[in-house]
Amino acid sequence: MDLSEVQNQMQKALDIIRQDLGTIRTGRATPALIENVVLSVYGKTQKLKVAELATISTSDPRTLIIAPFDISIIEEIQRGILEANIGLTPAIDGEVIRITIPPLSSESRQEYLKLAKQKLESGRIMIRQIRHEVMSDLKRKFEAKEVSEDDRRRMEKDLQDLTDKYISEIEDLGRRKEEELLQV
Numbered sequence: 001m002d003l004s005e006v007q008n009q010m011q012k013a014l015d016i017i018r019q020d021l022g023t024i025r026t027g028r029a030t031p032a033l034i035e036n037v038v039l040s041v042y043g044k045t046q047k048l049k050v051a052e053l054a055t056i057s058t059s060d061p062r063t064l065i066i067a068p069f070d071i072s073i074i075e076e077i078q079r080g081i082l083e084a085n086i087g088l089t090p091a092i093d094g095e096v097i098r099i100t101i102p103p104l105s106s107e108s109r110q111e112y113l114k115l116a117k118q119k120l121e122s123g124r125i126m127i128r129q130i131r132h133e134v135m136s137d138l139k140r141k142f143e144a145k146e147v148s149e150d151d152r153r154r155m156e157k158d159l160q161d162l163t164d165k166y167i168s169e170i171e172d173l174g175r176r177k178e179e180e181l182l183q184v
Contacts, residue, residue: 003155003158003159003162006130006134006159006162007162009130010127010130010162010163010166011166013123013126013127013130013166014123014127014166014169014170014173016123016126017119017120017122017123017126017170017173018173019032020119020123021116021119021120021173021177023036024112024115024116024119024177024181025087025101025104025108025112026104026112026177026180026181026183027062027101027102027103027104027109027181027183028061028062028101028180029058029060029061029062029063029064029099029101030058030064031051031056031057031058031064033064033086033088033101034050034056034064034066034081034084034086034088034099035049035050035051035056036049036050036051037049037050037080037081037084037086038084039053039076039077039080039081039084040076040080041053041073041076041077041080042073042076050066050077050080050081053068053069053070053073053077054066054067054068054069054077054097055067055069062100062101062103063098063099063100063101064088064098064099064101065096065097065098065099066090066096066097066098066099067095067096068095068096068097071095074092074095074097075092077090077097078090078091078092078097081097081099088101104181109181109182112181113178113181113182116174116177116178116181117174120170120171120173120174120177123170123173124167124170127163127166127167127170128163130163131159131160131163134159135156135159138152138155138156138159139152
């Protein structure tokens with residue numbers, strides 16, 4: 001068992017969860033809300049993400065600004081964001097698109113909180129699945145006499161410590177997201 005490889009797998013799972021949580025609206029403007037929205041541009045001949053077509057920035061806590069690299073497709077970007085049905089209304093303002101993030105109602109905050117908890121649980125499941133696969137591999141190696149019982153116990157303890165570390169990081173992400181969502 002190579003602990004650094006297991007750590008890389010768990011880190012990738014954590015990165016997925018972090019990115020997934022970033023897509024949940026909190027009433028605050030953040031580029032993660034739209035950067036991965038796929039749009040059909042250039043006469044619907046190409047499908048590209050918003051982040052590949054423009055720079056996304058925030059001017060204040062409630063406003064996103066999208067500055068297209070190619071100004072000729074500004075209307076296609078606006079239409080694509082509207083069609084993505086993510087609850088945001090882009091408005092063209094000269095050579096940029098402005099999106100004002102509406103404040104969240106208490107019902108929508110609760111819905112987003114539920115969604116965040118589901119995403120966090122799927123992250124915990126990913127981490128536990130990695131641990132399960134490595135534990136099964138260790139058991140197989142032990143039964144094939146490739147590792148001693150002492151080595152197996154040590155490796156299992158190291159693996160559990162690593163699992164606990166990543167699960168607690170997921171819990172921290174969840175606490176921060178919950179604070180963001182409940183902040184008015």
